Amino acid sequence: MSKSNVIIGFLIGISTTIAGVFLFTTFFSDYSFEASLRDSITNDYFGKLIAIGAILNFLPFFVFMRKKQVFHARGILLACLVVAIAIAVVKIRNF
Template sequence: MEKKDLFIGVLLGLITSAIGSFLYITFFISSDFVEGFNSLQRQGSLNKIITLGALLNIVIVLLLFKKNKDQMAKGVILSLFILTIYTIFL
């Protein structure tokens, strides 16, 4: 059960980061999502947007720790490490 919870936490962290990035591009970029995404990718700023999107994971980790879902919280933190490595090489 522990490995399953860890995997669920990683997926939850990656999905939450994607949702956060989507929300940032949708609300703070003056064009639609696809055009804004492509524009940020051309500018080389996509890694910064992914990092901003990952801020939502702080809330998820705190909620999971509060509900004693430690393995899922560790999975979310692991997803942050994965995103960090991804944004370094992006």
């Protein structure tokens, strides 16, 4: 049961990060979502955009901790770790 809860938390964490990136580019960019992503890749701030989107993970993490659903919260932390590794790979690739 705990492995499935971690997987559910991981999927929630990844989808929350994607939603955060989408919301940030929608509200704070003058261009479309696709154009904003292309611009962030060409101007080397794609990792920063992902990091800002990952801030939204605080909400489900603290909700799961408040409800004492520790394995869901571990999945959120695992998703944050995967996002951090992805940002590091993007930064190293652009170095």
